[in-house]
Amino acid sequence: MNPLSDRELLFFTKLMLRYETEIKPNPKGYGITNKELTRFLRSEGITLDYKKKPELYQGEKNTVVFSSSGSRCVDFIRHVRNAFAHGLIVKQGNTYELTDIYRKHLTMRGRIGVNLLRELIEKIEETRK
Numbered sequence: 001m002n003p004l005s006d007r008e009l010l011f012f013t014k015l016m017l018r019y020e021t022e023i024k025p026n027p028k029g030y031g032i033t034n035k036e037l038t039r040f041l042r043s044e045g046i047t048l049d050y051k052k053k054p055e056l057y058q059g060e061k062n063t064v065v066f067s068s069s070g071s072r073c074v075d076f077i078r079h080v081r082n083a084f085a086h087g088l089i090v091k092q093g094n095t096y097e098l099t100d101i102y103r104k105h106l107t108m109r110g111r112i113g114v115n116l117l118r119e120l121i122e123k124i125e126e127t128r129k
């Protein structure tokens with residue numbers, strides 16, 4: 001297990017602040033079916049699974065399983081924000097292990113490459129109309 005670098009701490013802190021000040025108050029306009037985002041997910045072999053229960057996650061790389069009840073993009077960013085805010089992002093080599101727990105229930109589990117997560121969040125934010 002490696003601690004997050006200063007650069008990573010800054011990235012996640014900025015994401016948390018953006019979520020709280022911009023995304024959460026106005027969550028409209030993000031699109032999980034955006035062509036650019038879909039193309040990126042496919043080309044990088046990333047799976048964002050919001051249909052399966054996070055408890056069923058089997059440890060597949062570049063896969064994040066999360067609960068969603070609204071905008072898939074906003075919910076994903078919220079789970080990453082929560083994971084960071086609660087110290088549940090673990091870095092192992094060049095991979096993040098992501099976990100989010102809400103009221104003792106697992107709401108997100110996944111593994112994704114360090115650079116891929118940063119790129120993914122940028123691509124998601126670009127979908128906003």
